[in-house]
Amino acid sequence: MSEQTTDPQAPTGRSVLVTGGNRGIGRAIARALAADGDRVAITNRSGELPPELAELGVLAVQCDITDTAAVDAAFSEVEAAHGPVEVLVANAGITKDTLLMRMTDDEFTAVLDTNLTGAFRCARRASKGMIRLRRGRIVLISSVVGLYGSPGQANYAASKAGLVGLARSITRELGGRGITANVVAPGFVQTDMTAALPEAQQQAYLAAIPAGRFGAADEIADVVRFLAGDGAGYISGAVVPVDGGLGMGH
Template sequence: MSRSVLVTGGNRGIGLAIARAFLEQGDKVAFTYRSGEPPKELVDAGALAVRCDITDSAQVDAAYKEIEEKHGNVEVLVANAGVTKDQLLMRMSEEDFTSVLDTNLTGTFRVVKRANRGMLRAKKGRVVLISSVVGLLGSAGQANYAASKAGLVGFARSLARELGSRNLTFNVVAPGFVDTDMTQALTDEQRAGIVAQVPLGRYAQVEEIAGVVKFLTSDDASYITGAVIPVDGGLGMGH
């Protein structure tokens, strides 16, 4: 049966690929975007585009009400929306730090808590949080981003213990370097330096991240919860 799926930050990159993957298997997909116009390919394929800034609880609640009205209670949540404000610690302002945590970590809290209402009533639900290899390895100039992404691991594992008896699963996907618009903007020298750190010797494709997310929400993964799945070409092995 077609499920009600929500992907936050589904308008580009990894989120777009995840939304596309669920649409292709026949699910009812809603995705949030914060600014600009939603991608035409998703809208034309039947996805529900919902403008929402996940740092605003009122906007999160309004987004869920719209989705519930059109698709029913969210059964699968992929918390993907995130931001970066990279800076060395000595130059990082408090706002640089707190704003990244407010979106990446507290924003995830907001969307998960709101989804929880319908999932508890239904006594089933799948939640996947998109973290990063940086949250496990650390990265110079990304103390704020790494802290926010590491926090998702503790958040997911706590909820896996808290709500496992209600047939809800919480898992984390930790991508490494992914071929997106952001990484394509790097110089050839920068890209080569990154690839040199990866045992598989290449960037991930967004579809490879989406495939793991799709697996974690499938019946084949019904006994997996509290897991952190690296999709990083071996970059963070052992972490």
């Protein structure tokens, strides 16, 4: 009986793509999955690769997710390097906050085009490879604001709420092919942006959070790791709030 040999050069881990993975929550997700041994690629508009991710062998791909051709080119680059994308984390997003009566059409549609339609473009492109593989994990990064609402953020809240319908429709369409689609809804997370807020404003936000603190990007990443893993194979169409109790699962 002959012994089986393992090719030491054979790729290990899954092919993972994290959009907007160069900073904040996206960077934490990319770092966690790469540390687990996955072959991780990130996209952002500049193609920037943070040094900590470079040390983990992460691939950076320049991509504007509002451009369908750019999304297709980015996926092709990742597929050439890592193989078909098995885990997609749609994290890229923008804000253009202003009160409803002052919000322009462009301010509304620009946020939806990035946060919602951008996620759709990526999920659509990822699904092609996942269907052939008959497996896949799609995780969409929403926000407590998408379920809870927030003054001055009608565009952002609408875009993040739309991700729930997107994930649930993907689940009903592709669930029989071994593909799951779930939503993670972070609350207030400690970032450079929150650290720069006036102290009084930070305290007002903290007072509304039952946990009494802001979240950490790594706490969001841990939930994504679970939903992207084998243990979550029977979870699909779910919305997981990671917000210290702020939204209470609204």
